[in-house]
Amino acid sequence: MNRYPALINGEEVNAGASFEDIDPSTGEVLAEVTRGGPQEINDAVAAARQALEGTWRRTRPAERARILRRMSDLMRRDRDRLADLESRDTGKPLRQARADADVAIRYFEFYAGAVEVLYGETIPVSSDVFIYTLREPFGVTGHIIPWNYPLQIGARTVAPALAAGNCCVLKPAEEAPLTAVHLGRIGLEAGLPPGALNVVPGYGEEAGAALAAHPGIDHLSFTGSVEVGALVSKAAADHVIPVTLELGGKSPNLVFADADLGAALPVVVNSIIQNAGQTCSAGSRLLVQAPIHDQLMDEMTARFQKISLGPGPADPDMGPLISATQLERVARYVDLGKSEAHAVAGGGPPDDARLKGGFFFLPTVFDDVPPSAVIAREEIFGPVVAVTSFSDLDEAAQLANGTDFGLVAAVWTRNVSTAHVMAREIRAGQVFVNTYGASGGPEMPFGGVKRSGHGREKGFQGLLEYTQVKTVAMKIELGVA
Ligand code: NAD
Numbered sequence: 427m428n429r430y431p432a433l434i435n436g437e438e439v440n441a442g443a444s445f446e447d448i449d450p451s452t453g454e455v456l457a458e459v460t461r462g463g464p465q466e467i468n469d470a471v472a473a474a475r476q477a478l479e480g481t482w483r484r485t486r487p488a489e490r491a492r493i494l495r496r497m498s499d500l501m502r503r504d505r506d507r508l509a510d511l512e513s514r515d516t517g518k519p520l521r522q523a524r525a526d527a528d529v530a531i532r533y534f535e536f537y538a539g540a541v542e543v544l545y546g547e548t549i550p551v552s553s554d555v556f557i558y559t560l561r562e563p564f565g566v567t568g569h570i571i572p573w574n575y576p577l578q579i580g581a582r583t584v585a586p587a588l589a590a591g592n593c594c595v596l597k598p599a600e601e602a603p604l605t606a607v608h609l610g611r612i613g614l615e616a617g618l619p620p621g622a623l624n625v626v627p628g629y630g631e632e633a634g635a636a637l638a639a640h641p642g643i644d645h646l647s648f649t650g651s652v653e654v655g656a657l658v659s660k661a662a663a664d665h666v667i668p669v670t671l672e673l674g675g676k677s678p679n680l681v682f683a684d685a686d687l688g689a690a691l692p693v694v695v696n697s698i699i700q701n702a703g704q705t706c707s708a709g710s711r712l713l714v715q716a717p718i719h720d721q722l723m724d725e726m727t728a729r730f731q732k733i734s735l736g737p738g739p740a741d742p743d744m745g746p747l748i749s750a751t752q753l754e755r756v757a758r759y760v761d762l763g764k765s766e767a768h769a770v771a772g773g774g775p776p777d778d779a780r781l782k783g784g785f786f787f788l789p790t791v792f793d794d795v796p797p798s799a800v801i802a803r804e805e806i807f808g809p810v811v812a813v814t815s816f817s818d819l820d821e822a823a824q825l826a827n828g829t830d831f832g833l834v835a836a837v838w839t840r841n842v843s844t845a846h847v848m849a850r851e852i853r854a855g856q857v858f859v860n861t862y863g864a865s866g867g868p869e870m871p872f873g874g875v876k877r878s879g880h881g882r883e884k885g886f887q888g889l890l891e892y893t894q895v896k897t898v899a900m901k902i903e904l905g906v907a
């Protein structure tokens with residue numbers, strides 16, 4: 427049995443306590459992992475502060491970029507290993523885990539490039555004062571990430587923070603901590619100073635809460651549920667530090683009657699089965715214009731019935747849910763949904779002896795879902811899509827905006843004006859037209875409105891979020907020879 431340590435100050439730390447990391451495809455123990463708590467968080471924050479003041483804050487951007495590029499090279503070397511580990515730890519199909527590894531690699535490349543073109547401004551107020559701005563790191567940044575895309579989200583949050591000159595403490599989720607530890611090891615191999623990137627696995631209410639409340643943290647990035655995001659936000663407020671919140675979603679695909687259904691259907695289906703629906707930007711609502719409702723439902727249901735289920739490393743269409751707890755949660759929502767709407771596909775765990783022990787659930791479609799239904803409003807975080815019809819643009823916009831969330835939306839239409847009107851009217855951080863990028867590549871700013879959170883990660887904007895602006899005004903003595 428592998429034991430996974432914490433990484434603090436460049437050292438592998440095996441604290442006394444540990445926890446069992448469960449393989450969601452089998453329900454068996456995959457690894458023993460060091461259970462970090464307040465002491466390990468404290469040590470990690472101290473190590474990060476030391477690395478920051480020692481060298482990292484003053485390292486030239488080109489030097490930081492060189493180390494981040496080396497990290498991306500080493501990740502590419504380890505790509506298959508990382509993908510295999512991620513697939514086992516989260517249960518996601520191997521193909522998806524490989525795609526995640528590729529995106530994680532890209533974050534390091536992207537931010538290595540971006541930091542070399544991160545400039546301040548000069549502000550021409552008057553000829554006797556020279557005013558300029560500096561973009562400085564916050565200092566020690568805390569990063570709390572979820573279990574659904576640990577490698578991708580870990581990379582997306584620490585790569586820009588390191589690039590900007592911060593030193594990090596990363597707390598992965600207890601359900602899937604393994605690739606975060608590997609990422610920390612790669613950082614050391616690539617030449618990050620000890621303490622620049624610390625990784626402390628542990629339970630949310632122990633290690634996570636200790637990190638959020640630590641007075642030595644200068645900026646927090648949290649990706650996870652709305653409930654815990656609110657707790658982290660309160661802890662950050664106590665120390666008056668900024669926090670980026672990447673929270674949940676109830677993202678709609680809006681399919682208009684003039685859409686190219688052949689193009690839309692596979693993408694709409696994938697947007698909800700990807701990672702078994704455990705994606706913040708999952709297309710968990712399907713809003714369809716009434717004249718094409720029946721055709722779309724027939725074709726979609728047929729596709730859902732063909733989706734193969736299996737352990738992640740066997741690379742099926744869809745893997746298991748992450749845990750027994752998540753399975754219970756999804757089953758509870760689906761039972762409730764049966765009293766609110768019609769289940770036309772799925773509706774429970776598969777009846778398949780090969781999948782016994784794993785946390786599998788059939789991809790499920792609910793039709794004729796009233797917008798007021800719980801399954802139309804709350805994030806289920808499973809392979810469950812709620813279908814509702816609309817008649818015109820106004821109703822489409824109203825339905826799209828009718829939840830507390832606003833992360834992603836997609837509009838499927840051949841009419842350019844419909845696309846523009848909807849892109850403007852929908853309240854979400856990202857709107858796709860005739861595609862659904864599930865948050866897109868590293869270049870595209872990503873984040874939510876309303877209860878989906880605030881602040882942006884990814885893209886150049888993601889780098890700016892890890893810097894703060896200092897303004898310098900310098901009086902010039904005019905008339906000096
Ligand atoms: P979660 O909120 O339960 O856990 C997220 C992280 O917070 C984990 O590392 C956990 O250990 C930690 N945590 C738990 N309790 C804590 C506490 N009291 N103090 C500090 N940290 C604590 O979320 P989850 O179940 O891991 O992930 C699912 C949620 O994440 C969904 O709502 C999903 O939409 C959201 N998510 C959002 C994005 C995004 O980018 N917007 C991406 C992925 C997931």
